[in-house]
Amino acid sequence: MSVLVFIEAADGVVKKSSLEAVSYGFKLAGASVTAIAMGSISSDELAKVGAAGAAKVLHIADSRLDNGVIQAYASALTQAVDKTGADTLVLATSSLGNAVAARVAVSMQAALVSNVVDLPETGSGFKVKRSIYTGKAFAMTEVTTAKKILAIKKNAVEIKEDGAAASVEALVVNLTDADFAAKITSVDKAEGDVLLPEADIVVSGGRGLKGPENWGMIEDLAKSLGAATGCSKPVSDMDWRPHHEHVGQTGVKVSPSLYIAVGISGAIQHLAGVNSSKYIVVVNKDPEAPFFKAADYGIAGDAFEVLPKLTEAIKAAK
Amino acid sequence: MKILVCITHVPDTTSKIAFTDNNTKFDKNGVQFIIGPYDDYALARAVELKEASGGTLTVLNVGTAETEPTIRKALAIGADDAIRVNAEPTDSFFVAQQIAAIAKENNYDLILMGRESIDFNGGMVHGMVGELLGIPSFSPVMKLDIEGNTAKMAREIEGGKEYLEVSLPFVAGCQEPIAEWKIPNMRGIMSARTKPLNVVEPSGTTENTKVSEFQLPPAKGAVKMFTVDQVADLVKALKNEAKVI
Numbered sequence: 374m375s376v377l378v379f380i381e382a383a384d385g386v387v388k389k390s391s392l393e394a395v396s397y398g399f400k401l402a403g404a405s406v407t408a409i410a411m412g413s414i415s416s417d418e419l420a421k422v423g424a425a426g427a428a429k430v431l432h433i434a435d436s437r438l439d440n441g442v443i444q445a446y447a448s449a450l451t452q453a454v455d456k457t458g459a460d461t462l463v464l465a466t467s468s469l470g471n472a473v474a475a476r477v478a479v480s481m482q483a484a485l486v487s488n489v490v491d492l493p494e495t496g497s498g499f500k501v502k503r504s505i506y507t508g509k510a511f512a513m514t515e516v517t518t519a520k521k522i523l524a525i526k527k528n529a530v531e532i533k534e535d536g537a538a539a540s541v542e543a544l545v546v547n548l549t550d551a552d553f554a555a556k557i558t559s560v561d562k563a564e565g566d567v568l569l570p571e572a573d574i575v576v577s578g579g580r581g582l583k584g585p586e587n588w589g590m591i592e593d594l595a596k597s598l599g600a601a602t603g604c605s606k607p608v609s610d611m612d613w614r615p616h617h618e619h620v621g622q623t624g625v626k627v628s629p630s631l632y633i634a635v636g637i638s639g640a641i642q643h644l645a646g647v648n649s650s651k652y653i654v655v656v657n658k659d660p661e662a663p664f665f666k667a668a669d670y671g672i673a674g675d676a677f678e679v680l681p682k683l684t685e686a687i688k689a690a691k
Numbered sequence: 692m693k694i695l696v697c698i699t700h701v702p703d704t705t706s707k708i709a710f711t712d713n714n715t716k717f718d719k720n721g722v723q724f725i726i727g728p729y730d731d732y733a734l735a736r737a738v739e740l741k742e743a744s745g746g747t748l749t750v751l752n753v754g755t756a757e758t759e760p761t762i763r764k765a766l767a768i769g770a771d772d773a774i775r776v777n778a779e780p781t782d783s784f785f786v787a788q789q790i791a792a793i794a795k796e797n798n799y800d801l802i803l804m805g806r807e808s809i810d811f812n813g814g815m816v817h818g819m820v821g822e823l824l825g826i827p828s829f830s831p832v833m834k835l836d837i838e839g840n841t842a843k844m845a846r847e848i849e850g851g852k853e854y855l856e857v858s859l860p861f862v863a864g865c866q867e868p869i870a871e872w873k874i875p876n877m878r879g880i881m882s883a884r885t886k887p888l889n890v891v892e893p894s895g896t897t898e899n900t901k902v903s904e905f906q907l908p909p910a911k912g913a914v915k916m917f918t919v920d921q922v923a924d925l926v927k928a929l930k931n932e933a934k935v936i
Contacts (some may be wrong), residue, residue: 440853446916454737473818473828478784478818480822487814510708511907517898554858562851583866669912670915670916670925
């Protein structure tokens, strides 16, 4: 199997989920794999991908690719697959990754499986497990094509950390004006925060917080844990918090090691966004809140009383 | 402007997920089916765009006859006519081929759908359709305005959004808050009964994937409760038992 891993960077740093994809590729290929990156990223940063299992990183250092122009990325990636002769493309399931992979699947005539949570079974045919029904079930999916694209669900793979530095090679591809038909006019992005879909720990607040002015308590707890912050749908609908923090059925689906929900009752639509979390802690003043049934740990108490105590206790435990 | 909105027919978000026939089929018993929530946003925005600038709005579903009540609901919300491709939508590429075949015949200016279906969550049909037709594709799109031949949109990225401009035609996978869901009124429901719903047979049969077995996640254990004064014990459990902090 010849594996190519597509890696994404944010603010010049390779995303954690892309390192997971590299480690998945390493396990799949049974040896070092080749990764591919686009846009302005330093060679030093790319070499670090070696630790996760890549021997080589191909770099398309075209500054027009600093923003994720979907068609241009798809075109560049298709050409990279052709040039390397890879039969399997691995990437992280993401906002950009999925949009790009879908186009590449058509151009390289490959089957695409998204939300992959485990290594494939290759005993008879090629079967891979993916998450479906928004985390409520799994499907063992048989892939019938020779070429394959696997989009790996976040936090489904342990990152390998002991590989040697990767060699970085420039790759030149031919991109046309048509590839850049869409113009990205501006990008509006929170800087420096832990990205919610990538986060290992998430602290989310709901209506129980009573207003956006009380979000400092959520942020303090998140800070003490190095966590990202999220919110429930009503909170985002009321504009207390931006939509990209909305966790749930129609928002971001997270799969962290630890999900802490404060003042969220646990409507089924919210649970759909968090049911892939390894551990769930629920803080709610209503002991009958449905969220407790989906939780591993719970505190029936007022958010305003519990949050400061929890933040202090975590700081003390570190 | 000619708009095509592709909709899925999926279990209501509150449905209990279970499987039958040795875990090879979804258990439809007692399950209510709806227009995919993301598709519903796409449809709502399409109705608004049509109301603002005229044109036609067609809905398309790849599904068996049992999806027709869902299609009629889309007609009641404001689509002019509908096409049903008579096939079980089991594979994303298969579905994308069906949509692309219909689109090639009809030259739509705009093809909208949800960012993903809520049953299989693939999130790939819009991109595949774009590539099959050789036009741009975007997802997840949370804002879409059209002036003349140019669209301005916002696409959600991790940690924020990016603003884009592109010429028609293109494909977009939509999500909130692109528009508010529309509830059909009585006049819409009445008129939907007589709006054309054309059934066509699938073209091409390429399926790249096949589900061999469904699985449910293991049942969750009981919740361990702590009082407000036992916060330190909770932190201990997170540290020593769950080992997540």
